[in-house]
Amino acid sequence: MNSLSFLVVTVLSGTIAGTILGLINLVLVEPYLDRAIGIEVQNSIDAGEEVNPVEHFNYRFWQKGGEIVAGTILGMSFGALLGIVFVFGRKLIPGSNIKKALVLSGVIWLVIFMIPAIKYPANPPTVGDPDTINYRQYLFISFILISGLTALGLSLIYTKMKAKSSLKFLTITIIYTIIMINAFILVPPNPDEITAPTDLVNGFRIMSMLTMTVFWIVLGITFGLIWDKLKPHETTQFKTV
Amino acid sequence: MISLLHTMSIRKQIQISEANIPKAAIGLLIFILTFGLFIVGYDQGQLFSLVQGEQAYNDLWVHEFSHDMRHAAGFPCH
Numbered sequence: 634m635n636s637l638s639f640l641v642v643t644v645l646s647g648t649i650a651g652t653i654l655g656l657i658n659l660v661l662v663e664p665y666l667d668r669a670i671g672i673e674v675q676n677s678i679d680a681g682e683e684v685n686p687v688e689h690f691n692y693r694f695w696q697k698g699g700e701i702v703a704g705t706i707l708g709m710s711f712g713a714l715l716g717i718v719f720v721f722g723r724k725l726i727p728g729s730n731i732k733k734a735l736v737l738s739g740v741i742w743l744v745i746f747m748i749p750a751i752k753y754p755a756n757p758p759t760v761g762d763p764d765t766i767n768y769r770q771y772l773f774i775s776f777i778l779i780s781g782l783t784a785l786g787l788s789l790i791y792t793k794m795k796a797k798s799s800l801k802f803l804t805i806t807i808i809y810t811i812i813m814i815n816a817f818i819l820v821p822p823n824p825d826e827i828t829a830p831t832d833l834v835n836g837f838r839i840m841s842m843l844t845m846t847v848f849w850i851v852l853g854i855t856f857g858l859i860w861d862k863l864k865p866h867e868t869t870q871f872k873t874v
Numbered sequence: 875m876i877s878l879l880h881t882m883s884i885r886k887q888i889q890i891s892e893a894n895i896p897k898a899a900i901g902l903l904i905f906i907l908t909f910g911l912f913i914v915g916y917d918q919g920q921l922f923s924l925v926q927g928e929q930a931y932n933d934l935w936v937h938e939f940s941h942d943m944r945h946a947a948g949f950p951c952h
Contacts, residue, residue, distance in 0.1 A: 703943035710910030
């Protein structure tokens, strides 16, 4: 396999999908963030703190620019993850490279985003308590690791099992579901009490889930398209016959 | 000349598929994955503390810069 082409596929597809994520978030998620931060600012003013509106506006403008940059970085990271999974898993899935990339992208979305998001949904500012940030990060990472490593282990078992594909898939799906139900019960919940308006929190969560889902779809399609263009798995040789 | 042309005519370009895993590329991608996720999702001053010292934990530049994406992508935040 051509390493350079492989790296270009992963980094480029991740960069494109991540930048699109940042831009979509500016439209769909930012209104919720602005409203939540507005509540925080009002709370600060009520507590007697001085808030300079011009400074605050400039600071938020800087953070919104950061959202696009962070989207690009996050996209590169998840693109790298899809690249690693694709190299090892592409032969398990029939069909075109776009289909393979989309299926694997969907599996990663489910395992490291959707399932953890059901246990620990995204929250807008005003919800998180700064004193619990380390504990919440620890819980979040733990849950993603449980889900991700379970899926990894089961995919290895899948490749070793000698049975029909449908039966193997059903078996590992059942085992994954049982393990994750137990994890849902055993891993502690988010300790923070939600005091923000319900419509704000729910609207933010729906938009977060929507844009992240769009990201994983765009990443899968982009990855498959660029893979087909560069064909890292094929190398050209000249042979005398 | 004729000999050269003859040689060229019997050299065929073939495409082969290689199953080998590019280990160095995988290692680089693991680094990109963990470093990128750390920056966007988890940094609480650790990265800039390498040059700024303790002040980085108060400024939280990386955290504040990636703040909006951190929330939007579902990572825990303050």
